[in-house]
Amino acid sequence: xxxxxxxxxxxxxxxxxxxxxxxxxxxxxxxxxxxxxxxxxxxxxxxxxxxxxxxxxxxxxxxxxxxxxxxxxxxxxxxxxxxxxxxxxxxxxxxxxxxxxxxxxxxxxxxxxxxxxxxxxxxxxxxxxxxxxxxxxxxxxxxxxxxxxxxxxxxxxxxxxxxxxxxxxxxxxxxxxxxxxxxxxxxxxxxxxxxxxxxxxxxxxxxxxxxxxxxxxxxxxxxxxxxxxxxxxxxxxxxxxxxxxxxxxxxxxxxxxxxxxxxxxxxxxxxxxxxxxxxxxxxxxxxxxxxxxxxxxx
Amino acid sequence: xxxxxxxxxxxxxxxxxxxxxxxxxxxxxxxxxxxxxxxxxxxxxxxxxxxxxxxxxxxxxxxxxxxxxxxxxxxxxxxxxxxxxxxxxxxxxxxxxxxxxxxxxxxxxxxxxxxxxxxxxxxxxxxxxxxxxxxxxxxxxxxxxxxxxxxxxxxxxxxxxxxxxxxxxxxxxxxxxxxxxxxxxxxxxxxxxxxxxxxxxxxxxxxxxxxxxxxxxxxxxxxxxxxxxxxxxxxxxxxxxxxxxxxxxxxxxxxxxxxxxxxxxxxxxxxxxxxxxxxxxxxxxxxxxxxxxxxxxxxxxxxxxxxxxxxxxxxxxxxxxxxxxxxxxxxxxxxxxxxxxxxxxxxxxxxxxxxxxxxxxxxxxxxxxxxxxxxxxxxxxxxxxxxxxxxxxxxxxxxxxxxxxxxxxxxxxxxxxxxxxxxxxxxxxxxxxxxxxxxxxxxxxxxxxxxxxxxxxxxxxxxxxxxxxxxxxxxxxxxxxxxxxxxxxxxxxxxxxxxxxxxxxxxxxxxxxxxxxxxxxxxxxxxxxxxxxxxxxxxxxxxxxxxxxxxxxxxxxxxxxxxxxxxxxxxxxxxxxxxxxxxxxxxxxxxxxxxxxxxxxxxxxxxxxxxxxxxxxxxxxxxxxxxxxxxxxxxxxxxxxxxxxxxxx
Numbered sequence: 001x002x003x004x005x006x007x008x009x010x011x012x013x014x015x016x017x018x019x020x021x022x023x024x025x026x027x028x029x030x031x032x033x034x035x036x037x038x039x040x041x042x043x044x045x046x047x048x049x050x051x052x053x054x055x056x057x058x059x060x061x062x063x064x065x066x067x068x069x070x071x072x073x074x075x076x077x078x079x080x081x082x083x084x085x086x087x088x089x090x091x092x093x094x095x096x097x098x099x100x101x102x103x104x105x106x107x108x109x110x111x112x113x114x115x116x117x118x119x120x121x122x123x124x125x126x127x128x129x130x131x132x133x134x135x136x137x138x139x140x141x142x143x144x145x146x147x148x149x150x151x152x153x154x155x156x157x158x159x160x161x162x163x164x165x166x167x168x169x170x171x172x173x174x175x176x177x178x179x180x181x182x183x184x185x186x187x188x189x190x191x192x193x194x195x196x197x198x199x200x201x202x203x204x205x206x207x208x209x210x211x212x213x214x215x216x217x218x219x220x221x222x223x224x225x226x227x228x229x230x231x232x233x234x235x236x237x238x239x240x241x242x243x244x245x246x247x248x249x250x251x252x253x254x255x256x257x258x259x260x261x262x263x264x265x266x267x268x269x270x271x272x273x274x275x276x277x278x279x280x281x282x283x284x285x286x287x288x289x290x291x292x293x294x295x296x297x298x
Numbered sequence: 299x300x301x302x303x304x305x306x307x308x309x310x311x312x313x314x315x316x317x318x319x320x321x322x323x324x325x326x327x328x329x330x331x332x333x334x335x336x337x338x339x340x341x342x343x344x345x346x347x348x349x350x351x352x353x354x355x356x357x358x359x360x361x362x363x364x365x366x367x368x369x370x371x372x373x374x375x376x377x378x379x380x381x382x383x384x385x386x387x388x389x390x391x392x393x394x395x396x397x398x399x400x401x402x403x404x405x406x407x408x409x410x411x412x413x414x415x416x417x418x419x420x421x422x423x424x425x426x427x428x429x430x431x432x433x434x435x436x437x438x439x440x441x442x443x444x445x446x447x448x449x450x451x452x453x454x455x456x457x458x459x460x461x462x463x464x465x466x467x468x469x470x471x472x473x474x475x476x477x478x479x480x481x482x483x484x485x486x487x488x489x490x491x492x493x494x495x496x497x498x499x500x501x502x503x504x505x506x507x508x509x510x511x512x513x514x515x516x517x518x519x520x521x522x523x524x525x526x527x528x529x530x531x532x533x534x535x536x537x538x539x540x541x542x543x544x545x546x547x548x549x550x551x552x553x554x555x556x557x558x559x560x561x562x563x564x565x566x567x568x569x570x571x572x573x574x575x576x577x578x579x580x581x582x583x584x585x586x587x588x589x590x591x592x593x594x595x596x597x598x599x600x601x602x603x604x605x606x607x608x609x610x611x612x613x614x615x616x617x618x619x620x621x622x623x624x625x626x627x628x629x630x631x632x633x634x635x636x637x638x639x640x641x642x643x644x645x646x647x648x649x650x651x652x653x654x655x656x657x658x659x660x661x662x663x664x665x666x667x668x669x670x671x672x673x674x675x676x677x678x679x680x681x682x683x684x685x686x687x688x689x690x691x692x693x694x695x696x697x698x699x700x701x702x703x704x705x706x707x708x709x710x711x712x713x714x715x716x717x718x719x720x721x722x723x724x725x726x727x728x729x730x731x732x733x734x735x736x737x738x739x740x741x742x743x744x745x746x747x748x749x750x751x752x753x754x755x756x757x758x759x760x761x762x763x764x765x766x767x768x769x770x771x772x773x774x775x776x777x778x779x780x781x782x783x784x785x786x787x788x789x790x791x792x793x794x795x796x797x798x799x800x801x802x803x804x805x806x807x808x809x810x811x812x813x814x815x816x817x818x819x820x821x822x823x824x825x826x827x828x829x830x831x832x833x834x835x836x837x838x839x840x841x842x843x844x845x846x847x848x849x850x851x852x853x854x855x856x857x858x859x860x861x862x863x864x865x866x867x868x869x870x871x872x873x874x875x876x877x878x879x880x881x882x883x884x885x886x887x888x889x890x891x892x893x894x895x896x897x898x899x900x901x902x903x904x905x906x907x908x909x910x911x912x913x914x915x916x917x918x919x920x921x922x923x924x925x926x927x928x929x930x931x932x933x934x935x936x937x938x939x940x941x942x943x944x945x946x947x
Contacts, residue, residue, distance in 0.1 A: 011567060050391045050566050056870035083389040085313065099309025100393055 001026045002047055002147065002181060007056035009042055016042045018203035020057070024196070027177040031211075033282055034200035038184040041080070043200070044151050047181065048077040050065040060147060069292075073101060078144035082132040084124035090135050091120050096140070101143040106152035107156070109142045114173045115164055130156040137165055141172065148172070150182040154189065166193055191278040199285055208284060215275050218284065219259055221250040223271040235262050251276070251284045305402040307395055314407045318373045325369045329415070333358050334422040341430040348524065348532040350427060355522035355537055358445050363516050366446065369412060370453035371460075371474050375940035377404040378461040378470070386518055387569040401561050403459060405554060438535065445540060449549035452512065455553030460529025464562040465574035480589075481510035487592045494596075494604075495611045495662055496670040497717050499940050500743065500757040512546055515539075540903045573633045583631040588653050595620040610725050611663045617659030626897040654901050673710045674754060682706050686782050689739035690880035702788040709781040710744055713758050715778050723761040735760035737775070741780070789842050796870045798883055799838050806883065808834060810871040813900060822869070836895035837887070868900070 002024035009017040017039050024030040034040050037049065045051045048060045049072050058064065064073045084093055093249060098104040105176040116138045118127065124135055133156050141146065148169070154162045172178040184190055190197070191211070197206040207214065218239070224246050225231050233250060240251040252259055256273055263271045276284070311690075335355070337350065344350045365613060380386040390400060420439045427435040461470040482505055489501040509515045520539025527533050560575055568574035573582045598619035603609055628648045632641035661667060676698045684694045684706060696706050713720070723737060728750065738818040740762035746754040762778050774780050783793060793799075798806040811825035825833065868889055889896055899905055 005329075040733065045388065045566070048392045050388050050390075067396055069396055070392040072392070075394075077392045079385070079388055080383050080390075085317070096309060096313060099307075099312070100395065227489045 001061060001252050002030075002179065003057065003059045003062075004047065006045065007043065007046060007058060008054045009039075009046065009051060010054055016203055017046075017057075018096075019057075019283055020200070020204055021208075022198055022205055023208065024179060026179050026196045027173065028181040029173060029182060029193050030185040030196040030198065031187075031278075032181060032198050032200060033185070033187060033190065033278075034221060036252045037040035038201045040150055040205040042160065042203075042279050044077075044149055044181070044183055045200075048072070070111045073103075074146040075149060076140040076143045076147070078133075078136045078140050078151065078153055080155060082136045084132070084135075085258050085261050087123050087180055089123050089137070090118060093124065093135070093139055097139050103144045105142050105144050108144070109138070111139060112138050112168070115168060118134070126189075128156075130158060130161065133157055134161060135163075137168070141168060144176070146176075146178060148178055148180045150180065151250060152185065153182055154184070162189070163165065169193075174250075185280040186276070187282055194278075198281060211278070214278075214281055216255060218251065218253050218276055218281055219256055219264070220274040220276055220280070221252050221259065221271060222274065223250065223263070226269045226270045229266075233266065251280075304396065305399055307399050307403050308408060310395065310400060310403045311407050314377055316405060317410055318376050318407075321369060321372050322377065324410060326415040326419070328361075328365065329419045330422070331362055333419050334426050334762060337430070339427045341426070342433070344432070346532060347432045347435045347438070347533045350432050351435055351442075352522050352524055352532075354423070354435075354438060354442050355535065356625040358442055358449075359516070359520065359522060363445050363449060363513060366412075367478070367513055368452045368876050370408065370450055371457040371471060373408045373411060374404075374454060374457035374461055375467075376471055377408060378458070379467060380802075381574070382467040383464055384569045385441070387566045391566050397561060400557070401558055401756045407456065408454050408458075409447075409450060412454075413443075413447055416446060420929070441537070441540070445543050447535060448550075449516075452546035452550035452553075455550030455557065459553045459557040459560070462557045462564065463573065463575055463578060465568040465571040465608070471713050478513055479511050481507050483511075483558045483588070484592060487596065491592070491596065492662065492669060494599075495613050495616065495712055496665060497721065498670055498758050500755045502755060513735070515542065545779070577862075579635055579688045583628065583635065583647070584651070586631035587624050587627040587648075590621040590630070590654060591620050591624040591651075594623035594626060598623060610721075613659055613663035617656065617663075620659065621652055624648070624655055630932065639641065671714060672754070673707055673714070673750065674746050676703060676707065678746075678748055678750075680749050682747065683743075683745045683922070684709075684742040684782070684785055685741075685745075686786075692786070692795065694786050695794050696785060696788075696791055697795055699786060700790045701784045702791065705784050709778065709785070710824065711744075712759065712781065713742070715759065720758070720760050720776070726761055727761075740778070742778070767884065782905035787844050790911050794839075794843050796841060798885075799834060799841070802874075803834075806872040806874050808870060809873045810869075812869045813906075814867045814869055819930065824907045825905055826907050829902075833896070833899045833905075836893075836899050840896050869898070884914040 002022070004020060007017050007020040008015070020039065021044060022032075022043060032040050032043070035253050046053055046177070047060075047065060049068065052066050058066065060071050060075065065071050065075070066280035084095070084242065088096070094109060096105075116134045118131055118135055124132055127135065131216070133153070137153075154165060157165060167188075169178075169180060173180060181195070182190065194211055196208070196210050197214055199206045216268070221236075222296075223233075225248070231248065233252075235248070237253040238250055239253055259273060311554065330351070333354065336353065340350065340353060341943065344353070379391045391397070416745075420443050424435055424439055426432070455480070457474050460474040465471045485505050485507050486501075486503070491500045493501050505514075508518065516539065520537065520542060523537075523538045524532050525534040525898070564574060568576075573579045596619075597617045602619065603615050623647060628651055629641050632644055633639055645860055664921060665671065679698055681695055682703075683699045684696060687690070696703050724739065727739065729736070740757060741757065741759050742762075743755070743757040745756075748754060760778060762782075768846055793801070808830045811830060812822040813825065814822040868887040870885045870887070872883045872885075874883075887896075889900065
């Protein structure tokens with residue numbers, strides 16, 4: 001389990017992480033989402049032991065990560081910007097990782113060769129961005145990590161390769177109980193693979209729940225009122241509201257059962273409850289945190 | 299494979315070895331040419347192992363220093379370049395390897411790739427020496443290796459510290475080169491600036507803190523030395539300055555420890571910053587400001603003002619130059635640190651710097667420290683050396699016990715009292731103003747060697763006498779000349795100046811004496827060894843009597859001024875045979891007609907190895923102008939300079 005508690009990080013007076021708390025349960029895929037500059041990459045760099053916290057705790061299975069090789073040996077990290085030594089090819093990097101990670105699995109390296117059709121003798125820096133990402137996945141998966149930390153992992157990969165990568169990842173999660181922490185802006189994709197989601201903004205985690213809990217806690221309500229009926233929907237925690245003709249679309253925080261009960265009491269001409277996508281949850285939750293989607297009038 | 303030791307990682311080492319291969323391979327090839335191949339080539343011409351080892355020591359001294367300076371920095375730069383980009387630093391610091399392991403691995407690898415090949419080079423050299431029949435070189439090769447290792451340790455430590463202070467790929471080498479020469483350059487500039495504005499204050503280029511700029515110190519103060527036997531056979535070889543090199547090695551370890559402390563606390567996010575340690579950013583800013591103030595201000599002042607021929611020192615203008623230079627340094631460093639041109643709002647720091655500069659300008663302009671007007675007390679002085687261009691830069695050493703010592707202080711005070719007049723005349727002369735040309739100008743230098751080991755140096759360019767157009771009569775306008783002469787003609791000073799004739803006579807022997815007409819260097823009449831003793835006796839008597847003139851520029855040049863005239867000149871060369879290298883001293887005397895005892899020797903044709911053209915002619919017969927001696931050159935004999943009345947104010 002990855003535990004981050006009360007983490008603070010300041011860059012030249014700017015508080016990038018402001019007492020952040022994060023809990024990534026073991027054996028699942030945790031999606032970390034948030035607007036640009038919210039602190040996603042910063043928290044990931046703390047979890048991988050790159051940054052030293054100003055204060056707070058970053059621990060994996062109860063052990064602090066920073067300057068702890070025993071813990072870091074169980075973590076593989078793929079950054080949004082893949083690094084390889086100058087003129088190093090995949091084989092060079094494989095040999096390097098074999099030296100650094102004792103559990104590096106050569107059989108897996110051979111097995112994954114088919115999944116990643118890359119020229120192993122070509123310098124990695126001469127590969128395309130997508131190919132560099134593939135190489136990074138190939139090598140990282142061979143390290144047999146207990147924790148896989150991914151920062152914008154599929155950015156640059158084609159749709160086929162994305163599916164292949166997620167398939168391999170989910171295979172590892174299922175077979176070995178690998179814990180995956182993934183930061184991405186591609187919420188539709190995260191929705192398909194994540195079982196837990198944390199929304200981060202201004203250096204703090206706003207919401208951290210399982211995806212089902214999250215989707216159960218916020219619903220889209222479509223309602224048509226009777227003539228002369230009060231349209232203010234009293235007793236509901238409304239996050240957003242829009243109207244098209246007589247149809248009112250309202251984003252409401254709360255469980256489906258509670259909202260259904262309340263709407264039955266109000267008794268409109270018609271109402272329906274729809275589940276929100278992760279993208280919609282992200283937009284409407286952050287709307288309450290001064291990150292509302294604003295209509296832009298040109 | 300993970301290393302069992304926590305301070306070294308073989309995987310990182312292997313990677314480092316590959317990355318730095320072009321550098322250490324080049325380093326090795328250069329040394330193979332500089333050592334084994336050099337020994338092969340020199341072997342037939344070098345008769346013994348000491349001479350051969352001296353060559354080897356010189357490779358450390360000349361090439362080795364630069365090699366260590368460059369290759370240590372280059373390899374450290376390659377090894378630590380990962381600290382300079384966010385991508386690479388994230389990669390390294392995400393690896394399951396402690397920072398201490400990375401640091402130690404990189405440092406040990408740097409030293410290993412530089413020094414292990416050197417063991418190979420030393421072994422090859424030793425084998426070649428033995429094959430050439432030059433046995434016994436092992437000890438010198440081990441010392442050579444030790445000295446080179448000491449240099450490598452220091453420069454590796456220095457470069458490592460620089461790379462851990464900075465987070466920018468270009469900053470580390472800049473910092474490394476600049477810091478290596480900072481102390482000596484700053485000392486030069488700080489000691490040079492007062493010479494521009496304070497009357498008489500001088501700087502001869504010597505440094506007290508040069509040891510803090512290692513390359514400078516090694517090249518100027520360290521050197522291989524050979525001791526010789528009486529018959530000039532090499533006896534012992536040693537490197538003068540090896541203690542300094544061991545000190546450098548120790549210093550290198552301290553720098554490495556310091557670098558490790560910085561690295562341990564270093565924030566990965568500082569990659570790309572010019573100064574990676576936040577606490578050092580203000581230090582950097584104000585050091586750059588001070589450096590620019592010192593260096594650029596001189597340049598600005600020279601270009602904007604001093605270049606004029608009639609320019610007199612102007613402290614206000616120099617202060618303006620300092621302020622401009624400080625602004626460049628201050629806001630330039632702010633731009634580098636902030637990576638932005640919008641830095642002018644942080645003017646408060648510059649205002650503080652400007653206040654300090656104005657204060658310095660005031661101190662300099664009003665001589666608030668009293669540097670210019672300082673004349674040492676006799677009780678403070680161990681001895682003083684007086685040098686006068688008028689006396690052919692002859693350096694007269696005077697100690698407080700000498701009767702003429704008060705005259706030295708009186709001369710100094712007299713010069714200061716006449717500062718305004720003298721400076722006006724000198725600057726008028728520079729500017730070509732009418733009236734100034736009627737004076738002869740002299741350069742007078744006073745070096746006080748104080749009891750506390752310090753030195754106080756002053757030099758003055760003075761109008762010392764009226765032109766010699768007045769029938770050769772010298773007009774001692776300010777009284778300088780009489781004081782200078784009184785010092786030069788003091789018997790104690792003469793005995794000290796010509797110590798080879800008195801106190802040092804037991805250690806020196808005259809090995810060459812010749813008579814020459816000054817200016818005709820290829821035509822010299824060589825004196826016979828048999829007259830050396832008589833000649834030296836005569837010289838002692840005439841010198842003390844003041845009838846033998848030596849080192850007088852006024853005579854020399856006034857004689858040369860007339861075409862065809864030459865001054866009769868006696869050249870003597872002495873040699874000291876000591877345990878170390880022999881020491882040679884040369885003297886040149888312009889013989890006056892009054893030097894009767896010297897003339898008694900020189901006039902005797904039997905005193906020469908070959909009979910001179912003018913043999914048999916009495917020197918008095920050669921005077922005056924129309925006397926020819928078989929050449930187209932007229933020989934003139936200079937009169938002793940008239941004694942001038944000394945007036946001590």
